[in-house]
Amino acid sequence: MLELQSSTIAKYISHYLSGFSIDAPIGTLSFVQALQAQHLAMYSFSSINAMQGAYLSLEPEELFERLIVQRQGGYCFEHNRVMYLALQALGYQVRPALARVMLSGKTDNPRTHRVTLLTHEGNTYVVDVGFGVQGFILPLAIDHNHSVNEGPNHYQIERTAAHAKVSLSAPQSLTLYEIDLAKVFEEDCEVGHFYSHQHPKASFVNNLVVSRIDDGQRYLIRNTTFLHVDERNQTQSEQVIGSVFQLQQLLQRHFNITASEEHLNKVFDKVQRRQLARAG
Template sequence: MSLPIHLQNYLNDLSIQKPKELSLNFVASLQNNHQAQYSFNNLAVVLGETISLNTLEISKKIVTNGLGGYCFEHNKLTYDLLQTLGYSVHLKLARVLNNQDKQVARTHRITLMDFANKTYLIDTGFGAYSPNAPVLLQENIDQAIGSEIYRIIKMVNTKTSVVEYDLQIIKDNQFYTLYRFDLAHYNEADCDAGHFFSHKYPEAGFVNNLVISLKNNNQVIAIKNQYFLTRVNKEEKATLISDSPTLHSLLTHNFSLTIDKAITDHLFDRFIKGKINNEKETPYKKSAS
């Protein structure tokens, strides 16, 4: 069976062959290559652009035009490819916690995949902390993925008996909760609601921060507002973005984004200029996703 042209283009662009048989190795290669090539970013959000969740439009934006995107785009593209290839995949939504116990909406799209009588978490859209290989849905085991250590823990609400799961990563030598998900059924309409909140609600994180990242097995590069962040084999470094030309060079060279200098000036003035002298907290202690 041949793939639709937009999904075949996706594979071709990542230099991955359509698998002759389904395997975890293929999914891991897809995740790693995807995150190394297509930036996680919220540029379309902060620039007030229309963000379509139609797979053809996502493929055009991410694959053809190389503009990257955020979770509802990245994980929709990956989900549709895996489903078309014959993998047993299920759409889920998660609450982004960033190691805080707080009430938040389900604004992160992920995929659960059943394979060989086991279930795995697949995520190509969580930026700097996104796992770039399948995470086994098994409780309380450390899972080495690239240079990161992940684990999944079960959370049971004692009042309602609702079961949820936390995806955690080792950060600063201890486990840090990234997000919480459950096994309920979700559909594309649920994604539309989370997507609308994420890019239109005035107080949403992606509306008020500049976030960009690329990741492979050993290295992460990211921008979080006024800082350029790098993580190589767990060694972290933050460099202040001092002016608009520096930001433009990072966007065009490090992240391979085509962007006008006038837009870069706007981004610098809006997200960086006023914060350069006010940041007191080491930035990588915050989420870069």
């Protein structure tokens, strides 16, 4: 990274890294684990921008400005590209990969989830800071079938020659996604990104989803519902979001997100209209 200090993107990456407090040495897996957890705590998953209709550039300077400097939040193609670029600049061996999200139980969903694959000391790990409230906070080894426990969350990895499937076995049984291990280029990610925030029927175009994971606390906004899960005390609270003002207060208090009143009005109106249409 020292060789890149004169470039604009290196300055953005330096700014990004300066916001964290990581004791582990760069080049170690412990550093990646700390970076992943602290990123998830500091930068929220959000579909607010995806609901606006405007194209969201993945060019590094525009991406870092939007996600890191302005703290607007983002989704997998944004968060995981930031992580990929940062790890690559630090000298880690990384590559992008695409996965099928399987939360709905369907196995034929398109590959519209971006992750980062890290090769470290002969082992391959998935690093993911863009999966939202169901995401994991540490790198998961995907070279073989095994299970990983992180607090109350138990993850199961199923590996074949072409895929790696990541599932939860506790506190609930849930398949998260299946990673395609084929070589992926940024252009492949661009196609998935374009569909995910431009297609009129794409989930993030039509649904407000905001989440953050911080030290055993998981916060989620799903359309007009706010959910807080305390993993340490095994408690859960829920409230209905009845106004744009309430939404704005929740975003500031729990998600560290900056969003204009114009954007929030558009999001809230879209969510309410869809709910009325379904009710009718």
